[in-house]
Amino acid sequence: MSNQRERDLVLAPNEYAYISDQTKGHIVAYVGPFKTSMANTDQPVYFDPRRKRFTNCQLELSIKTFTTVPEGWYVTLKNPAIDGGTPTQGTANNQPKLNVGRKINIPGPAFFALWPGQMERVIKGHRLRSNQYLLVRVYEEEQAKKNWKNAVVMPQKDGENDKKEDLILKDKTPNLPVGKVMLIKGIDVSFYMPPTGLEVVRDEKDNYVRDAVTLERLEYCILLDEDGNKRFITGPDVVFPKPTEKFYIKNGIRKFKAIELSEISGIYVKVIAPYKEDKKEYKVGDELFITGKEQMIYFPRAEHALIKYGEQDIYEAVAIPPGEGRYYLNRKTGLISLKKGPAMFLPDPRESVIVQRVLTKNQAGLWYPGNTEVSEFNNKLREVAEKEKEENYLVQSQVKDFFKKGMVEEIEEDEYTSAEIAGDEFIRNQTYTTARTITLDTKFEGAVTIDVWTGYAMLITSKTGSRKVIVGPQTYLLEYDENIAAIELSTGTPKNSDNLIKTVFLRVLHNKVSDVVEVETKDLCPIEIGLSYRVNFTGEPENWFNVENYVKFLTDHMGSRLRNAIKKMSVIDFYPNAIDVLRDTVLGKATKGEKREKTIFQENGMQIYDLEIFDISLLDEDIEELLYNSQQEEMKQKLQLATRQKDYKFTKETEEIYRKIAVEKSETNKQTVDLQLELIEKGLLLSLAKINTEIKTKQTELNAELSEQGVLAQISDGKRAVTKADQELALELSQKQLEQKLLLIKSEVEAIAKKAEAISPDFIAALQAFGDKALAEKMAESMAPLSIIGGKSIAEVFGNMLQGTVLEDVLKKK
Numbered sequence: 001m002s003n004q005r006e007r008d009l010v011l012a013p014n015e016y017a018y019i020s021d022q023t024k025g026h027i028v029a030y031v032g033p034f035k036t037s038m039a040n041t042d043q044p045v046y047f048d049p050r051r052k053r054f055t056n057c058q059l060e061l062s063i064k065t066f067t068t069v070p071e072g073w074y075v076t077l078k079n080p081a082i083d084g085g086t087p088t089q090g091t092a093n094n095q096p097k098l099n100v101g102r103k104i105n106i107p108g109p110a111f112f113a114l115w116p117g118q119m120e121r122v123i124k125g126h127r128l129r130s131n132q133y134l135l136v137r138v139y140e141e142e143q144a145k146k147n148w149k150n151a152v153v154m155p156q157k158d159g160e161n162d163k164k165e166d167l168i169l170k171d172k173t174p175n176l177p178v179g180k181v182m183l184i185k186g187i188d189v190s191f192y193m194p195p196t197g198l199e200v201v202r203d204e205k206d207n208y209v210r211d212a213v214t215l216e217r218l219e220y221c222i223l224l225d226e227d228g229n230k231r232f233i234t235g236p237d238v239v240f241p242k243p244t245e246k247f248y249i250k251n252g253i254r255k256f257k258a259i260e261l262s263e264i265s266g267i268y269v270k271v272i273a274p275y276k277e278d279k280k281e282y283k284v285g286d287e288l289f290i291t292g293k294e295q296m297i298y299f300p301r302a303e304h305a306l307i308k309y310g311e312q313d314i315y316e317a318v319a320i321p322p323g324e325g326r327y328y329l330n331r332k333t334g335l336i337s338l339k340k341g342p343a344m345f346l347p348d349p350r351e352s353v354i355v356q357r358v359l360t361k362n363q364a365g366l367w368y369p370g371n372t373e374v375s376e377f378n379n380k381l382r383e384v385a386e387k388e389k390e391e392n393y394l395v396q397s398q399v400k401d402f403f404k405k406g407m408v409e410e411i412e413e414d415e416y417t418s419a420e421i422a423g424d425e426f427i428r429n430q431t432y433t434t435a436r437t438i439t440l441d442t443k444f445e446g447a448v449t450i451d452v453w454t455g456y457a458m459l460i461t462s463k464t465g466s467r468k469v470i471v472g473p474q475t476y477l478l479e480y481d482e483n484i485a486a487i488e489l490s491t492g493t494p495k496n497s498d499n500l501i502k503t504v505f506l507r508v509l510h511n512k513v514s515d516v517v518e519v520e521t522k523d524l525c526p527i528e529i530g531l532s533y534r535v536n537f538t539g540e541p542e543n544w545f546n547v548e549n550y551v552k553f554l555t556d557h558m559g560s561r562l563r564n565a566i567k568k569m570s571v572i573d574f575y576p577n578a579i580d581v582l583r584d585t586v587l588g589k590a591t592k593g594e595k596r597e598k599t600i601f602q603e604n605g606m607q608i609y610d611l612e613i614f615d616i617s618l619l620d621e622d623i624e625e626l627l628y629n630s631q632q633e634e635m636k637q638k639l640q641l642a643t644r645q646k647d648y649k650f651t652k653e654t655e656e657i658y659r660k661i662a663v664e665k666s667e668t669n670k671q672t673v674d675l676q677l678e679l680i681e682k683g684l685l686l687s688l689a690k691i692n693t694e695i696k697t698k699q700t701e702l703n704a705e706l707s708e709q710g711v712l713a714q715i716s717d718g719k720r721a722v723t724k725a726d727q728e729l730a731l732e733l734s735q736k737q738l739e740q741k742l743l744l745i746k747s748e749v750e751a752i753a754k755k756a757e758a759i760s761p762d763f764i765a766a767l768q769a770f771g772d773k774a775l776a777e778k779m780a781e782s783m784a785p786l787s788i789i790g791g792k793s794i795a796e797v798f799g800n801m802l803q804g805t806v807l808e809d810v811l812k813k814k
Contacts, residue, residue, distance in 0.1 A: 007038045009059065016087060016113035017062045020045045020054065027054065027116045029093040036092070049119045067120050069108035074152075074193045078103050078119040086112040103139070104196040107152055123208070125193045126200060128186035130156065131212045131238050135201040136182045136194055144176040144197025152193035156186070181243040186212070213239040213247060218258045220299050222248035230302050234258075259298040264317035266291035268349045273303040289315075289348050307349070317346035318354065318445075325447035325477040328352045336480040338447055357448050357480065358385050366486055366504045367450060448478040455509035457537070459485040459545045469541035471508065487545065490552040493530070494518075494559075497552060506544060508537035515555045518619075519563045525571040525623050529582065530615035533558065539605035547604040554606060558599075561585055571618070575627060578616050586611045 009017060011032030020027050020043045027045065030036065038044075044062035045054045069075045079098045087093040095116055114120060126134055138144045181201065184192055194200055200208045213221045215235025223231040223245040230248070233239050241247060247254040259267060271286040282288075287307070290298060300306070306313065318326055320341030328347050329336050336355060339345050347354060359367070359378045368374040452458055452472030461467045463481045470476045478484075484504040491499050493516040514532045521527065533554060537544045547553050565585040566574055574581060584590075586608060588597030599608040618627065 007059075008035065009038055010035045011063065013089070014066045014068075014111075015063050016066065017059075017064065018045050018047065018054070018116050019043070019062070020056075027095055029087045029095070029113065029116055031087045031089045031091065031093060031113050033090055034092070047117060047119075054116070064114075066111055066113050067122065069106065069110040069122055071109050072125045072191075073108040074123055074125060075106045075108070075110060076103060076121045076123060076199070077106055079115075079117050080104050081115055087115060089113075103199075104143075105147075105194055105198075107193050123200075125152065125191055126208055127191050128184070128189055128209060130186045131214050132186040132209050133212055133240050134184040134192060134209060135243065136184055136198050137201050138176045138178055138180045138182075138197060139199050140197045141176050141178050142197070144195070145173050147195035147197055148173045148176070150195040151198070152191070153189055154191035156188060156190045183240060183243050185240050187238070187240075212241075213255050215239060215255055218297065219255050220258060221255045222300075224248050232299065232301055234299050259300075259314065261290065261292035261296055261298055261314075263292045264344045264346055266315050266346065267298060267313065268307040268315060269304040270307050271303055272305045275301075275303045287350055289350055291346070309349075315346065315349060317344040320345055320446065323475045323477075324449055326445075327355050327357055327447050327480055329355045338477060338479055340477060356381065356445070358382055359448065363483075366502055367448070367484055369503065369505070450476050450478065450484065452476060452505070455507060456505045457508045457541060457544060458504050458506065459487075461485050467542075469544065471541055485545065488549050490549055490555070495552055495555040497549070500549070506537070508541075508544060511535040511537075513551055513554055515559070517555075517559045517562050519566040521569055521571045521574055522567055523570045526619035527566070527571070527574070528615070528617045528619055529562070529578075529613070530617075531582065532612040532614070533586070533608050534610035534612065536607050536609055537605050538600070538607050543603075543605045545604070547601075547606075550604055550606060553603070554601070554608075557601075558586060558608070571623060571627075575616070575618075579613055582613055583611050 009019070009030060011017060011030060011034045013033045016029055016031040018027050018029055019038065022041045022043050038059075043056055044059045046057050046062050046064070047053075048055050067075060079100050080102055082097045082099055085096070093115075098115060098117055100117070128134065176197070192200075202208055203210055215221060215233065215237045217235055219235040221233055221239055223233065223239070223241050224247075225231070225242070226244045231245070250256075261267065267290050269288050269290065271282045271284055271288065274281070274283055276282070282303070288304075320326055320339060320343045322342045325338050325340040326345055327336055327338055328345075330352055332351060345354075358381045359374075361375070361378070361382075364371075364375045364378045450458065450470075452470050452474045454473045457469055457471045458476075459467060459469055460476070460478070460482055462479065462483070467485075486502045486504050487506060488500040488502055490497055491501055493514055495513075495515050511534070512532050513535055514530075517529045517531065519527050519529060535554065562582065562585055565581065569581070583596075586599060587610070588599065590596045600606070
């Protein structure tokens with residue numbers, strides 16, 4: 001049963017399916033609502049529009065829904081039936097003959113199934129705003145003419161465009177050759193659906209409706225025709241291209257801002273077509289440099305072509321701050337000049353161009369010592385110079401293009417020329433804060449600038465033979481033909497010429513030259529001296545560079561003077577006074593109240609104004625050991641003496657402190673005793689006061705108690721009399737009660753004795769003892785009041801009563 005259900009084809013009212021008869025090859029279109037059982041030779045298939053062939057599939061995949069075309073939509077149907085019919089609903093439809101390769105447009109509403117082999121595309125009717133348009137192309141001339149009036153067209157109803165006549169609105173059928181493209185503007189038509197024979201051309205983004213360019217003031221666009229001509233249109237306007245025209249697009253943008261010029265900016269253009277303006281004729285090939293002085297707002301025109309060097313559209317004036325400059329090359333004479341700041345420099349590109357001076361590796365290292373940025377920058381400049389086959393300079397645009405190479409700026413396609421704007425304004429490429437601020441970074445762009453620091457100087461030479469000395473602090477701009485003379489200086493200690501360093505900066509203030517000098521005393525003791533000369537350059541600056549290696553010149557001369565002076569002294573005389581001897585030899589002797597003469601070199605104005613001595617070493621180890629031991633012994637004695645002096649001082653100060661401590665302690669004890677005595681006296685007075693108070697209080701209490709005792713005695717006497725009477729009465733009553741009890745007991749005993757005559761003597765004795773004991777207990781209870789009255793115990797009272805009786809022994813046992 002399940003296999004049978006799988007072979008049943010059930011179609012809903014809006015469904016259809018293709019079934020292929022595998023024995024005949026026919027394909028039948030089953031259209032719902034419909035149900036049928038499929039034979040074993042029936043195969044479900046579907047039509048693949050990309051491969052244009054039928055493909056076997058499962059039954060569920062072969063079921064398709066009707067093509068639905070709503071109101072305001074249309075369908076493009078390929079391979080329509082010759083009779084124009086569609087498959088009949090609720091039955092099986094055999095394949096009819098199709099116009100294969102033909103295409104028709106059917107406006108909605110429509111609802112139908114497709115014949116096997118047909119293809120369709122449902123398209124929404126094209127609604128146009130006033131700044132939109134369509135491109136309509138003729139794909140079949142005969143059908144286009146036949147169905148021209150069947151187009152669905154709704155004109156704009158704005159009252160102004162009703163009178164406009166357009167090709168699409170005329171009753172007369174136009175000439176419609178295959179491939180002809182027509183433009184339907186949104187200002188004329190608000191809704192359009194093409195008839196059979198015409199189709200709406202899609203753009204690159206697969207959109208049917210295209211946007212015209214809406215130009216505001218200070219905006220323009222460019223239309224490029226198929227014949228190569230251009231149209232420049234300025235705003236305000238809505239621009240519709242001709243069918244053969246396309247908008248010129250740059251970086252995804254179709255409209256552009258007019259170029260704002262100022263007195264310090266301009267554009268460089270070439271005339272490519274003759275024209276006349278303001279009674280002045282311009283010929284092809286003329287070059288113009290238009291600045292804001294002539295025209296503040298510039299709109300490009302068809303007769304002008306912009307001349308660009310790299311990416312530079314607008315030539316902006318170069319800001320030259322004070323103390324800086326720019327080299328510029330005269331393109332006609334080849335002369336390179338220097339423009340110094342402060343200035344806003346706008347060279348005419350027809351005559352001048354700003355150039356960048358390229359320093360050699362040696363120049364960069366000498367002029368900017370330790371500055372790796374300068375070296376790297378000039379290395380890159382030399383790479384550009386090699387590529388451009390230049391030696392000493394580069395055009396600044398070449399430098400900028402080189403450093404921008406590889407940087408691609410991505411710009412999204414947008415209808416705006418820049419960021420969104422609310423009014424007519426120019427967006428300038430600057431950094432804005434609360435007020436407009438221009439950031440200048442001219443570190444490597446200007447003329448070669450040398451900063452001469454405080455205490456330094458340099459020698460400038462030119463190719464004309466002139467020379468001058470620049471003394472810092474100062475910033476100097478090199479002319480293009482000027483160079484800085486290099487000097488060589490000895491290094492190492494002692495100074496030698498094996499490893500010379502080159503530099504262009506001469507330290508003229510507070511210079512320091514270190515050296516090691518070997519000397520010998522008159523007793524042939526070799527000594528090595530480490531010292532530093534403090535040097536200034538004085539006099540005329542032109543003389544400072546007369547000596548090429550002033551370091552070697554200084555150390556050789558002063559070493560000779562030191563060796564000569566020390567050779568006249570013994571080691572015993574020199575070593576203890578070495579510093580004084582050296583300073584007198586180098587700086588001259590200091591007289592009382594006067595300064596040292598100092599040493600001046602007339603050759604280059606060098607002056608030694610101070611001397612620093614770091615080390616004095618004896619090269620003879622034996623002599624050095626003797627001097628060392630002698631100094632050690634002397635040092636020990638001095639240390640011992642100093643130690644004893646310190647001990648004495650310490651002991652003296654310690655004992656003095658002890659004395660002060662004792663005095664302070666004695667004073668403290670004295671004050672403590674005085675305070676204690678004072679406290680004792682005050683305590684004694686307090687005690688006496690307390691005793692007097694207590695005596696008075698006690699006396700008062702005693703007097704009160706004495707007066708009270710008289711009253712209490714009277715009361716006590718009355719109480720004793722009453723108590724005595726009560727006791728006597730109680731004694732009398734007790735006596736009578738006792739007598740009665742004794743009589744009762746006696747009678748009971750006698751009765752018991754009679755009864756016990758038949759009992760054994762031992763038992764009798766036991767009973768008698770028990771009775772005596774019980775009697776004694778009863779009597780003791782009765783005699784309690786008597787004992788209280790007489791002041792004796794009950795036992796004594798009872799014993800006195802039973803004395804001489806048989807119960808006397810019982811009482812004693814108890």
